Amino acid sequence: MHLERLDFRLQLRALIRKELQQILRDRQLIFLLFAMPILQLFIYGFALSPEVDRLRLGIVDHAGSSISRALAASLVVNGVFEVEESGGTEAQLARKVQDGQLDAGLIIPADLERRYRSGQKTRVQVLIDGVDANTAGIASGYVGQILAAFNRQLTTGTQLPGELVAPQITFAYNPGLISSWFFVPGVIALVLNLVSTLVSSAALVREKDSGTLEQLLMTPVSSLQILLAKIVPLSFLLMITVFVALMVAFLVFHVPFRGNLLLFLFVSFLAILVGISIGIALAAYSENQRQSLLTSFFVNLPVIQLSGAIAPLESMPEIFQWMSLLNPLRYYVSCVRAIILKGVGLEEIWPNVLALAAYALILLSLSSSRFRKQLK
Template identity: 55%
Template structure:
């Protein structure tokens, strides 16, 4: 209780209250926080539908005979499937699909050669259905490859064939919006968070109120943090709005932990707003900050996997996307909402967000300190 009272009486809390009052008086800012996210979610969730290739394949070949090896070779002879993993068990294969390391998993049973000699053999195919478009393409190509393989068998032995049993995981109906809406949620939070926070600080530069902060008995990090915290709290309303639209309009499932989702979303908002604050420290006017914001945000969006899968990008950009905080947040959102995974699977993405938050906050504080001095 003593620490709470001390916080309420501190200069930091006074600055936070001032920022809340200032934001709530700005009606244009309130509209910006509500209307664009709603419109963008509805448009992108309905309209987007890109193509993909270079799908990651995992194979368990229990038979391990010439016929099964030829089937695996047929699957990987083009650029649609790339053999990424050869797990030793079905549990390991399922885990790799769940963690997003594989797009397609194939199990060739031990009785494959015997069944093939008896005119019919079945294999099990698991496809990650989170991205409905990718899953549909994977299913179509898998069927084409197996049909071609069967035609090759027909030249050797009549009427023997392989039939795949395809199972779509996490998105059985292959609904495209289930892939796009989580990506658009991250996209909207990035655009709104960076732009609003940057414009808020630059506006204080233009009006001269930034210099008045020199008179406050607060540390420079307290001044900067007092601008970030109110925006994070207000933009959590955008997170709730986007989630509600996803659940109500697009029937998006929510299979994970509710508190984990909102906790990690608030962490990403902190990253996005810190990025906006950093942009505000390197620009001199609202026009400059808007142009710079779009210059920074467009590459973030294009390399995040929000619109087009990362597997469809050139290898250089796939590696470069690891430095994109939006990529990690979208992975977190899709993992929690569609797969129901927890921190044990998403810990690398969480650590990445923490790292981005620390780096951006450190740079912003140093730049902010130099401007105040």
């Protein structure tokens, strides 16, 4: 008997090497893997959070106290807002905002001082010109952010906990648009999801498309090896994608990295597995690359929309918020934000990590068993 003994690792090595050679020779996939994340980060990071400044702000101060003046000053101090003539009354302020003479209006109630002293919450009203939705969103975001900072200042001064000044924003349908910091983690999640599903479905469907799958099935490799050879190199390359995205976030957008890098890489790996599983499922149900690409739009768009990566989940109707619990990407987005921006550790985000891991495991086994069944 001179047949050579089959060697699992030897075969897997040959399969993985072939897979890497194919991916690295495919300019389109290389573009998807490395150029698209950078491009997307730039587009979302810059286009959706332009530096808006010198917005015209009118103030009607019914309180006329030192706190109310401090509040108005805090809005102006960083150059985002410039105080203009408000007209003196609420009605006139409202008209000026409506007419577009002012971008935003702030109404400070008369009892601000009294309520502050007694530690009660005060509502200030913010009017925003909603014609330019983007500017409106950004203006409202700034107001919210500045008031939050103002709150912190007040509470540290008085050592009283909680919010004291709560903005009540009239056009605030988009409370998330704070700055590129908010976007960048979301875009990392979005890009990772898109790229991993596209690349993995392309790698599998291509084999089906060209007829080489049949040939592969006649070789003495197991379907487990075939799948492993698809998943391992892709996971590796996608981890590089994550790194690239992180570098862009850090160098271009100066996003602080406050958390644990290892934890971040681990949750990213889980998200990659989720993406690859979706890709495998797409490939199992498609006959050719075009079909899998088109189907991926139907899957990826809702997954991204309902993840909180772009639009905050809190701004959605409740039913969609509930639905988002079924979305693995949602957990990744909150993990990434928490790790990068808040710098929290596993002790805080473990429920999200656990949910993500569970999804990765379930989806991977479902999609690969589906694909393997097809191989038989």
